[in-house]
Amino acid sequence: MRPKDLATEAANTWCPGCGNFAILNAIKPVLAVLDEEGLVAIETVVLVSGIGCHAKIADYVNANSFYTIHGRTIPVATGIKLANPDLNVICFAGDGDAYAEGLDHLIFAAKRNVDITAIIHDNRVYGLTTGQYTPTSPSGFKGRSTPSGLEVPPINPLEMVSASGGTFIARGYSHGIDLLKEIFRSAILHRGFSFVDVLQVCATFFNLYDHYNQRVYALEGHDPLDRVRAEEKMREWDYDSDGPIPLGVFYKKDAPTFGDNFEEQNPRKIDIEDAINKTLERYI
Amino acid sequence: MMKVVEGSYGIADAVRCCSPDVISVYPITPQTHIVEHLSEFVANGKLDCEYINVESEFSSLSSLIGASAAGARTYTSTTSQGLALMFEVLFNVSGMRLPIVMTTVNRALSAPLSIWNDQQDAMAAREAGWIQIYAENVQEAMDLTPQLFKISEDPEILTPSMVCMDGFILTHVYEPVEFLDIEKVREFLPPYRPEYVLDPKDPKTFGAFADPSWFTEFRYLQYQAMERAKKKIEKVSKEFEEIFGRGYGGLIDTYSMDDAEVALVTMGSVVGTAKEAVDELRSEGVKVGLVKIRSYRPFPEEELKIALKDARVIATIEKDVSIGYESALLTDLKGAFYNSPIRAPIVGFAAGLGGRDIGIKQIRKIVEKTSRVLDAGIEAEFEIFDVKQECLQEGYHGR
Numbered sequence: 001m002r003p004k005d006l007a008t009e010a011a012n013t014w015c016p017g018c019g020n021f022a023i024l025n026a027i028k029p030v031l032a033v034l035d036e037e038g039l040v041a042i043e044t045v046v047l048v049s050g051i052g053c054h055a056k057i058a059d060y061v062n063a064n065s066f067y068t069i070h071g072r073t074i075p076v077a078t079g080i081k082l083a084n085p086d087l088n089v090i091c092f093a094g095d096g097d098a099y100a101e102g103l104d105h106l107i108f109a110a111k112r113n114v115d116i117t118a119i120i121h122d123n124r125v126y127g128l129t130t131g132q133y134t135p136t137s138p139s140g141f142k143g144r145s146t147p148s149g150l151e152v153p154p155i156n157p158l159e160m161v162s163a164s165g166g167t168f169i170a171r172g173y174s175h176g177i178d179l180l181k182e183i184f185r186s187a188i189l190h191r192g193f194s195f196v197d198v199l200q201v202c203a204t205f206f207n208l209y210d211h212y213n214q215r216v217y218a219l220e221g222h223d224p225l226d227r228v229r230a231e232e233k234m235r236e237w238d239y240d241s242d243g244p245i246p247l248g249v250f251y252k253k254d255a256p257t258f259g260d261n262f263e264e265q266n267p268r269k270i271d272i273e274d275a276i277n278k279t280l281e282r283y284i
Numbered sequence: 285m286m287k288v289v290e291g292s293y294g295i296a297d298a299v300r301c302c303s304p305d306v307i308s309v310y311p312i313t314p315q316t317h318i319v320e321h322l323s324e325f326v327a328n329g330k331l332d333c334e335y336i337n338v339e340s341e342f343s344s345l346s347s348l349i350g351a352s353a354a355g356a357r358t359y360t361s362t363t364s365q366g367l368a369l370m371f372e373v374l375f376n377v378s379g380m381r382l383p384i385v386m387t388t389v390n391r392a393l394s395a396p397l398s399i400w401n402d403q404q405d406a407m408a409a410r411e412a413g414w415i416q417i418y419a420e421n422v423q424e425a426m427d428l429t430p431q432l433f434k435i436s437e438d439p440e441i442l443t444p445s446m447v448c449m450d451g452f453i454l455t456h457v458y459e460p461v462e463f464l465d466i467e468k469v470r471e472f473l474p475p476y477r478p479e480y481v482l483d484p485k486d487p488k489t490f491g492a493f494a495d496p497s498w499f500t501e502f503r504y505l506q507y508q509a510m511e512r513a514k515k516k517i518e519k520v521s522k523e524f525e526e527i528f529g530r531g532y533g534g535l536i537d538t539y540s541m542d543d544a545e546v547a548l549v550t551m552g553s554v555v556g557t558a559k560e561a562v563d564e565l566r567s568e569g570v571k572v573g574l575v576k577i578r579s580y581r582p583f584p585e586e587e588l589k590i591a592l593k594d595a596r597v598i599a600t601i602e603k604d605v606s607i608g609y610e611s612a613l614l615t616d617l618k619g620a621f622y623n624s625p626i627r628a629p630i631v632g633f634a635a636g637l638g639g640r641d642i643g644i645k646q647i648r649k650i651v652e653k654t655s656r657v658l659d660a661g662i663e664a665e666f667e668i669f670d671v672k673q674e675c676l677q678e679g680y681h682g683r
Contacts, residue, residue: 051313069394100339132311144320145311148327
């Protein structure tokens with residue numbers, strides 16, 4: 001399979017220069033290669049998207065896909081995975097989806113370590129609705145709903161997912177597709193909840209290409225199994241300061257995933273009648 | 285002097301004139317420019333108010349509960365999915381008798397994903413204990429804003445309100461409007477001085493637990509307040525007309541109903557189109573008239589009985605479906621007339637769903653179908669109007 005086999009006939013309506021193209025152009029070859037290698041059959045892939053410009057990715061990749069309502073990509077993906085663990089479920093969500101309206105779902109997916117991949121198109125602005133601030137917009141951000149500048153600082157989603165128990169935490173950037181592909185591949189292959197925050201530039205309403213280009217660097221010689229060091233690296237940039245912005249896989253850990261022990265807990269495996277009789281005998 | 289502005293701007297300016305203390309909104313999908321214009325007013329010092337950008341519609345209405353209980357005049361606006369997400373909070377607000385005013389921009393509910401106009405969102409919330417008044421045009425939606433603050437905050441009412449206006453058709457179009465004069469609004473709408481307010485010197489509990497020996501009485505009082513709101517809506521509407529010179533009728537309004545044999549009942553922006561259709565048909569000799577429902581909650585049962593008493597056949601046109609049984613307005617209207625002497629047949633049309641246009645042609649078609657009831661009797665009491673049969677064919681992939 002070649003990446004172009006994953007293309008669709010849908011007309012692409014993203015703006016020229018949109019960072020979503022990088023995510024689309026990274027995910028297609030990754031899925032094609034994983035399919036070729038026999039690691040992830042394309043038929044088993046389900047793409048789940050939210051609401052916003054990013055969500056159109058479901059139209060642009062020729063794979064099973066599911067449009068959810070705003071904020072609800074992760075719970076829908078969780079349901080798909082639990083109902084059919086043979087599927088490989090990849091969420092595409094915006095920063096509004098994942099960090100505002102649907103934040104609770106992100107925390108609980110990390111806490112449960114459900115075996116899905118969440119790729120967050122973090123453009124730090126509401127692009128489809130033409131430029132309002134999001135939870136990761138920097139302080140002072142002047143948007144359509146904050147004309148005098150945002151007074152509250154942004155959240156650092158990496159730290160938040162780490163605190164929630166995430167077992168795969170990475171950051172990508174929509175400029176530099178090789179690193180993005182590498183991250184996506186590891187995220188999909190990771191068993192457990194994989195979280196990738198992609199600094200996806202909105203060329204129209206919050207163009208940060210120059211800003212990022214001067215500050216990003218790829219993590220090198222970093223041991224993602226070292227949680228203390230990983231969290232230090234996550235804190236190196238708080239989405240507000242001017243500091244250097246590390247990219248790559250910060251943290252990775254093998255841990256039981258949600259659903260692993262469902263078989264053992266299956267009530268059908270317990271003889272309920274026998275259990276009830278035993279309990280009743282105690283009172284008779 | 286009239287000015288041509290976008291509907292959303294008109295509403296934002298009307299809200300500004302009402303001097304709210306706290307506005308709390310989620311600014312994105314689905315939202316309108318109303319809240320953006322308000323944020324500009326606050327930033328430019330044209331409106332002295334706390335403006336909170338929150339993380340979801342659930343939070344926007346929840347934060348207003350706190351603000352309203354603390355004695356603030358509060359406002360928010362949302363639409364479709366946003367209103368759906370507020371559902372739990374809607375009941376909380378009305379149960380606590382907090383006079384929050386919201387512009388509900390009517391849009392379809394997903395799935396399938398849609399951003400276009402219908403009235404399913406507000407209709408799904410009709411049981412929530414909020415006053416719902418539907419505006420025909422931008423000016424009416426603007427003028428309703430101070431009226432609803434006044435009604436909601438009245439100590440005899442203390443019930444939250446929605447100004448319902450059709451998404452896109454009213455919010456995103458440019459219409460000539462007369463701006464409200466803030467001084468006149470101040471005269472019309474006195475500052476909010478609630479009797480029951482969170483006060484450390486006089487502690488109270490809001491939203492406390494009511495066991496079965498209390499709960500019914502809370503609902504009874506809400507029901508009574510909503511009944512009282514009927515007179516209040518009429519009264520405040522007249523007061524507004526005296527000061528501002530614009531009137532829209534009370535709970536309902538009528539158009540060409542004097543000798544009408546076929547009566548249409550509808551609400552929202554389609555009323556304007558229906559008036560045009562009625563004029564056309566009248567000029568051709570068809571005795572058709574129109575009843576515009578302004579207040580859907582409280583439901584104007586008595587006014588409708590008077591307005592429709594001489595009609596020979598009645599048709600509702602509404603932009604919602606109660607999947608499983610007809611559409612809300614049709615069922616309500618039939619229910620209202622069952623124990624009355626009115627025996628004209630009533631049929632209903634769910635139309636304009638998910639933004640499909642209801643033009644003059646469509647209304648003429650509805651009148652034609654309704655007139656047929658007079659000769660042939662009722663063939664279908666309820667119809668989902670304008671279904672494209674070709675779309676339902678197996679293998680259809682067209683547009």
